[in-house]
Amino acid sequence: MRARDLVSDFPTVTLDTRTAEAARLLAEHGLPGLIVVDGEGRPCTILPGTQVLRLAVPRYCLDxxxxxxxxxxxxxxxxxxxxxxxxxxxSLPEQPRELPIADGDATLLELASLMARTHSPLVAVVEDGTLLGGVTLQALVGHSLPH
Structure with missing residues (x-):
């Protein structure tokens, strides 16, 4: 099975989307994160729901x-x-990091490895520069377990 076989449509946001709107999308759709796209509609990063929370929680409670x-x-x-x-x-981390973006040909193990390395519950899947959608941790694990 390849990433393109597991991909599902995913709402996207831009860097200029209000974080409150991103949080609303996360809640309404029960998502672990959102795909952030640039002006051309290409994924530039993933916004995990935990990053949205980090911005909302008062700094003194984090400390x-x-x-x-x-x-x-x-x-x-x-x-x-x-x-x-x-x-x-x-809302995004200050330190650049490996992006959880995979090609449509990626195997389940490649997706799992990418999620584990990037600590992301969501991978954006791109083919020929076009966003196909996202693969969630739940979908990956569900398809990887023996039936």
């Missing part, structure tokens, strides 16, 4: 998780409002 416990429930439930008008560009 000291025990402080999250002292915030009352009413205010704790509203932490996603901290996303404000920030963009996807601001």
């Amino acid at each position: 000291d998780p025990a402080l999250a416990r002292v915030v009352d429930e009413q205010h704790a439930d509203l932490f996603m409002r901290e996303l404000g008008d920030r963009t996807v560009r601001q």
